[in-house]
Amino acid sequence: MSKHTTRSGISLKQVYTPGDLQGLDYDKHLSNPGSYPYTRGRRSGAGVGWIQRELSGEGEPSRSNEQLKYLIEKGQMGIDVIGDSPTMACLDPDHPFAVNAIGTQGVSLCCLQDYRELYKDLPLESISVSNSIPPAFAIAGLYLVAKENNIPAEKLRGSVVQAPFYCEDCGYSMHMPFPLRLRFTTDSIEFCSKEMPRFHSFLEDTYYISEAGLDVVEEMALGFIEMRHVIRALLARGLDIDTFAPRIAILLNCSMDFFEEIAKIRATRRLFAKMMKEDFGAKDPRSLAVVIASHTSGLSLTAQQPFNNIVRGTVQTLALVLSGVQALEISAFDEAYRTPSPQSHLVGLRTQQVIDLETNVIKVADPLGGSYFVESLTDQVEKRIWDKVMEIEGLGDPAELSDKGWFKKFFDNAMERYAREIKNGDTKKVGLNIHQIPEHEDTLLKEGVEEKIEPCWDRIQKIKAFKEKRDQDKIKEVLNQVYEKTKSEGENVMFPILKATETGATMGEIAGMMRLAYGFPYDPHGVIESPPGKGI
Amino acid sequence: MDKIRVLIGILGMDQHEVGAIAVSRMFRDAGMEVIYAGRFNLPAMILQMTLEEGADVIGLSCHSWEYLYYVPELLELLKEKKLSVPIVVGGSVITPGDADVLTGKGVAAVFGPSAEADEIIETVKRIAGKGIAG
Incomplete structure (x- = not known):
């Protein structure tokens, strides 16, 4: 960042003054936290805090269950589970392609018994259960296990990622045509709006797409494109906007440009509120105030000097807490070379707890509100996101763009750009392209580098036997x-x-x-x- | 001299394609011919393509731990067919320990995430000559 700009290219001044707030109308553009347009937060008051959790999932379901219990025992307030690569692709563990990937990058789930083991003895009626697992199946698993345990579905809280547009292009291919992916999304959202009204069945995930190296404007523009398309599809079915909009949430990324990330979140809340009210006619205040969850950036981490990743996670977490997010998880410091170890999970959780309990930063809502710089940047980020949304929608039906590979190209370009910025040093990464140290000195927190998680080959026979019986x-x-x-x-x-x-x-x-x-x-x-x- | 023919592929469920695409472009720019096998390959499929296309070198892009099992399997298959096509492996998840294990098993060259383009191209050119089918 040698140029005097933000990561997305917004020019920065040396100092901001009241002159930068000219035209700012407090009631119209900001208002108090909990009031339209929700720039300053979706709820009034402060001290509510956020759901502290770490993304987990590893091995067979019973092993992940132990992992979840470990995290809950250490103070985790919600759970967030990700599937291994066969699960994400909707393939069973006995599929010949799954063999060496079973349980190594997430939990292996394929049938009801798996969900029973995953959720065994967890307080499903009181904890929020989030999933990065193909949506309809994650919902079915949770719904059926709750039913068996006599937990009413209307009590279930949590979320599930809906990613109909970009999953095929961003590493989560299910090998399904777009209309079927959209059907999964719209059917599961409609189902939950009736059966699981407290569950956020529409979690727009901009995290994984921005890990391609998108900047904040591109990240949120693509997120809004997807949300708008899904919302239009739901309205076309005759659903009332206020039946499902209160359960829309966004899972976004948080990278290293501290103030730009804060501006992104504040701008996103304002854009969402305006869009829901003006474009889609929502009336319920809960439909206008979007829930924001976040995952700190895995892309920002380095395999070199992994201790620096703890600092990165801390800075990003502080940005998120100052932005007033509802839930967050930190990319584990060892993520650059393995799925999280119990130690790195604990570091992530403790980082959140230290910020929550020792710094007092949550005692005042939107503490940066009114800052000449933050408000000016929020306005600029907002305008750029919306211009980008209009630009892309102006190109034609996003579903057709998706089919034509337009988004794939968009991601490929971003990846190349990011790699170039790292290579030529425009984006500084301490330990990677500046302040490197020789490999023999780079030993701190590297004990786990050579540790591997062995695939759960036992699962293959187990599932085959289950199927035969x-x-x-x-x-x-x-x-x-x-x-x-x-x-x-x-x-x-x-x-x-x-x-x-x-x-x-x-x-x-x-x-x-x-x-x-x-x-x-x-x-x-x-x-x-x-x-x-x-x-x- | 005929162009060096490099087969580029990704194994198993690994969906990370950026590295493979970038390396393919790099090889083409260096005057080689690339046979792009893309994502979702098992060792037997790589072997079959190597035979059909007469590849001089097999390049595998690895961003998940699956390669730890698939690469030795492919080496065995090549041995069974008495093929001496060299295998080059590169990717973000390869640790120094993994690199030692792979070269010990017969992989011709291993590149970690910080390998330079020139180094990769020179290595492939050098080892391509040694790979004589049959």
Whole structure:
């Protein structure tokens, strides 16, 4: 950042003065926290704090359950679980492509029994349960386990990531056509708006897309593009905006440009409120005040001198807390070379707790509100995000842009740009392209570098045996229902998914039948046959 | 002299494609011919493509730990077919310890995240000559 600009290229002055706030109307642009347009926060008052959690998930479900209990015991207030790469791609662990990836980058989940083990003895009625797992399946798993434990679905809190636009381009390919991905999203949101009204079934995830190296303007512009498209699709079904809008949340990234990240969050709240009111006619105040969760940037971390990552996580967390987010998690300091160790999880949690309990920063809401600099930057970031949204929507239907690979190219360009900035030193990374030290000196916190998580090969036999033991006729029947109801546009796919899951069908089988219903191959890799269902 | 033919692929469920694309471009710019196998390959598929395309070098981009198992499997398959096509491995997750293990098993060269373009190209040019099928 040798130029005098923010990371996204906004020119910075040496100093900001009252002159930079000319035209600022307090009631119209800021207002008090908890009041429209919610620039200063979605709730009135201070001291509410945030849900402190760490992203977790590793190995088989029972191992992840232990991990969750460890974190809760250490003070974690909510859970956030991510699936391993086969789970994220809707493939069962017995798929030949899954073998060496089972449980190494997240938890392996494919059937109801897995969710039972994952959530065993957890207080589902009182803790918020967030998921980065294919949405319809994550919801089905949570809903069914709660039901078995006599926990009313309307009590469930938490969120699930909806990523219909960009998952195929950003490392979470499910090998499904866009209309089917959108169907997953809209059906699961509609289902939750009725059955799980406290659950944030529409978590817009701009975190993982911005890890391609997007700047804050690009990150939020693409997030708004996706939200607007999904909202329009839900309205087109005849849903009232206020039935689902209160349960929209955004999971965003927080990188190292401290004030720009703060401005991004304040601008996002204001843009969201205006959009919901003016473009979509929302009336319920809860529909206007978006919940913001955040994950600190994994991309900003380095494998060199990993102790610097603790500092990075702390600075980013402070930015988020000063912005008034509702939940946050810190990318573990060892993330550059492994999935988080228990030690790095603890460092993340303790960082949050120190900021919460020792610094007093949460005692005043929006403490930076009114700053000449912060307000001016918030305005500029807001304008740039919205200009970008209009520019992209002006290019045509975003669904078509997605099909044509326009977004893929956008991400590729961002990745190249980021790599170039690191290489030529425009973006400084202490320990990586400046202030390096020889490898033999770089030993602090590097004990875990060579530790590996072995794939859970046991799962393959276990799942195969489970599949064989089922009542095959019943499985065939429920999978056929999945196929038929997915083919029929008027049906909500959540119901056949719930029925199939409850009966013992797996995610891989259900997803395969849904691909077939949309004219795609059952197995995207062409190596397994369709199960005892629709033999097409 | 014929152009060096490099097969570039990613293994298993690893979905990180940026490195593979960047390296492919780099090799093409250096005058090599790239056969791009893309994502989602198992060792047997890489072997088959190597045979069909007559690749001189196999380049594997690794950003998940799956390569720890797939690369030795591919080495075994090449041995079974009595093919001496060299394997070059590069990626963000490769630690110094992994690099030692892989070269010990017969991988021709290993590049970590900080490898320079010139170094990679020179190495591939050097080892390509040694890879004689049959």
